[in-house]
Amino acid sequence: MKIVETKKEVREQVREWRRQGLSVGLVPTMGYLHEGHKSLIDRAVAENDRVVVSDFVNPMQFGPKEDLASYPRDLERDAALCEAAGANLIFHPQPEEMYHDDFSSFVDMSTLTGGLCGKSRPIHFRGVCTVVSKLFHIVTPDRAYFGQKDAQQLAVIRHMAEDLDFGIEIVGCPIIREEDGLAKSSRNTYLNRQERQAALVLSRSLAAGKEQIEKGERDAGKVVQAVTEMIREEPLAKIDYVEIVDWKTLEPVKEIDRPVLAAVAVYIGKTRLIDNFIYGG
Numbered sequence: 001m002k003i004v005e006t007k008k009e010v011r012e013q014v015r016e017w018r019r020q021g022l023s024v025g026l027v028p029t030m031g032y033l034h035e036g037h038k039s040l041i042d043r044a045v046a047e048n049d050r051v052v053v054s055d056f057v058n059p060m061q062f063g064p065k066e067d068l069a070s071y072p073r074d075l076e077r078d079a080a081l082c083e084a085a086g087a088n089l090i091f092h093p094q095p096e097e098m099y100h101d102d103f104s105s106f107v108d109m110s111t112l113t114g115g116l117c118g119k120s121r122p123i124h125f126r127g128v129c130t131v132v133s134k135l136f137h138i139v140t141p142d143r144a145y146f147g148q149k150d151a152q153q154l155a156v157i158r159h160m161a162e163d164l165d166f167g168i169e170i171v172g173c174p175i176i177r178e179e180d181g182l183a184k185s186s187r188n189t190y191l192n193r194q195e196r197q198a199a200l201v202l203s204r205s206l207a208a209g210k211e212q213i214e215k216g217e218r219d220a221g222k223v224v225q226a227v228t229e230m231i232r233e234e235p236l237a238k239i240d241y242v243e244i245v246d247w248k249t250l251e252p253v254k255e256i257d258r259p260v261l262a263a264v265a266v267y268i269g270k271t272r273l274i275d276n277f278i279y280g281g
């Protein structure tokens with residue numbers, strides 16, 4: 001497995017693979033890899049001849065008050081995980097390699113990005129769409145793998161790939177959780193012991209909401225209310241949002257009569273965590 005820092009090296013390697021008639025999968029990440037990322041890499045390895053993992057904390061998707069500087073990084077550990085999983089190339093660019101001084105072109109979306117996480121993170125999806133577009137152009141994969149953990153991101157990338165004719169298959173992968181239910185996340189490392197315990201309220205409240213739907217509740221407002229009340233019982237939790245939206249348009253729904261995404265974003269202390277489930281999709 002190779003680790004490269006330049007776009008040129010990625011292009012040369014992919015060109016070589018293409019000459020040999022090999023298919024290529026891409027797993028975009030911000031590094032500090034865990035079992036969630038590994039599940040994407042495993043799937044990519046199973047479905048493609050060669051796999052590229054990008055490992056880049058993308059400054060463009062962080063707001064001014066967000067955790068860009070403190071975001072955890074550990075390339076050595078990431079490399080060991082990628083190698084063991086059977087990835088072939090890690091693309092680990094420096095920010096200057098991705099954004100030259102007079103960089104001024106962006107990929108923006110006028111639907112899907114305004115609600116949910118887009119409300120409290122107004123520039124986030126512009127940063128995500130821009131960097132993923134760049135990665136798609138640099139790597140030119142056949143398939144790219146994204147986790148349902150970031151469900152809005154998955155929907156946005158699918159939409160973007162279709163709108164802009166990337167011709168890349170977008171593969172969504174299920175959420176990988178800790179044994180007690182907490183969705184795995186690089187940001188979980190910010191939590192102290194008390195907060196780690198409190199963070200269980202995300203998966204617990206969502207599981208309760210899902211159970212209500214499975215038992216026949218179709219009023220989205222009632223499910224949202226039940227999830228909200230459960231989170232409010234946890235003193236260390238502060239809700240950013242609890243929403244049930246159409247899984248394709250991400251518009252809020254009143255009635256659960258189509259595939260929906262139930263999603264929460266909750267601050268546990270200073271750490272903002274997200275979790276979700278999809279029903280009927």
Ligand code: AMP
Nearest residue numbers: 029030031036146147149150175176184
């Ligand atoms: P990140 O490094 O947080 O940007 O995540 C890179 C990719 O891994 C994204 O497509 C995420 O949705 C996915 N991912 C992160 N955590 C998980 C998880 N617990 N289960 C499944 N996929 C995940």
